[in-house]
Amino acid sequence: MQVRQLNEGVWARTYLVICDETSKAAIVDPVWDYLDTYGPHLEGLDLIYALSTHTHADHISGSFALSEKYGCPYVMHASSACLQVTKYVNDGDELPLGHMNLRFHHVPGHTSDSMIIEAGDYLFTGDFLFNGDGGVGRDDLPSGRLADHWDSMKVMDRFSDEAFVCSGHEPPEVEASTLGWNRENNPIFSLASFDDYVQWQNESTQRLGAVSKIKIALPANIFAEVPENIPWLS
Ligand SMILES: [Fe+2]
Known part of the structure; x- marks a missing residue:
């Protein structure tokens, strides 16, 4: 099994998971802006899932x-509002990827449809969990819930220290670390109470400020329709 991170020099991360024996592949959190760069990585592979x-x-x-271009399922958690999803998964479900399985863990909080995708020793955590000081994703956007996110941290008990945390966003220079390292170094794991978590989120949200692309990106993702003009690309 191979895992490659495809986006160079940016904060958003896209992962390609490959079963070496069968060349079957899955792409996790591809970004519209970089679609042209994914083609060469997919050559010779059989892309069988596009997942968010x-x-x-x-x-x-x-x-x-x-999903349309390669004729493969678009996979999201069953609670997702996104249209054109063709395969819904629930907590504990598995999908085969060649000789391996992808396993899904529902972790609502950052959004109600957040899930971790487990593949071998790799955990694709989206914005549920980042590496180190990044902590976790914000909970103040549509469908975000502080209490759910705090509760969902219990799901991390399912995984061993050796698992790699491959998140949806990191500064370009940050590499995926193990869950064991995060248990020591990610501040969320050392918070004693929900009140402490709320305080951490409030400080984090203030630091991050507004989400600049949300009013275009969110409807595009829900309706699976890309606007003619994307301001940040023109
Ligand atoms: Fe997010």
Whole structure:
């Protein structure tokens, strides 16, 4: 099994998961803006799933376009409002990828449809969990819930220290670390109470400010329709 991160020099991360024996592949959180760069990576592979870990608010997903182009299912959690999803999954479900399985873990909080995709030793955590100081994704966007996110942290008990945390956003220079390292170094794991979590989120939200692309990206992702003019691309 191979995992490659496809986006160079930007904060948004897209992962390609490949079963070496069968060349079957799955793409996790592709970004519309970089679709042209994915073609060469997909050559010689049989792309059988385009997956989104959640309904993104900060970029337009490339999942629906790749699902159409490659004739493969567009996979999201069953609670997703996104149209053109062709395969809904629930907590505990598995989908085969060649000789391996993708397993899904529902972790509502950042959004109600957030899920972790587990593939071997890799956890694709979306914006539910980042590496180190990044903590977790914000909970103040549509369908975000602080209490749900805090509760969902219990799901991390399902995974061993050796698992790699491959999140949806990191500064370009940050590499995926293990869950064991995060248990020591990610501040969320050392918060003692929900009140402390709320305080961490409030400080984080103030630091991050407004989400610049949300009013274009969110409807595009829900309706699976890309506007004619994308301001940040023109
Ligand atoms: Fe997000």
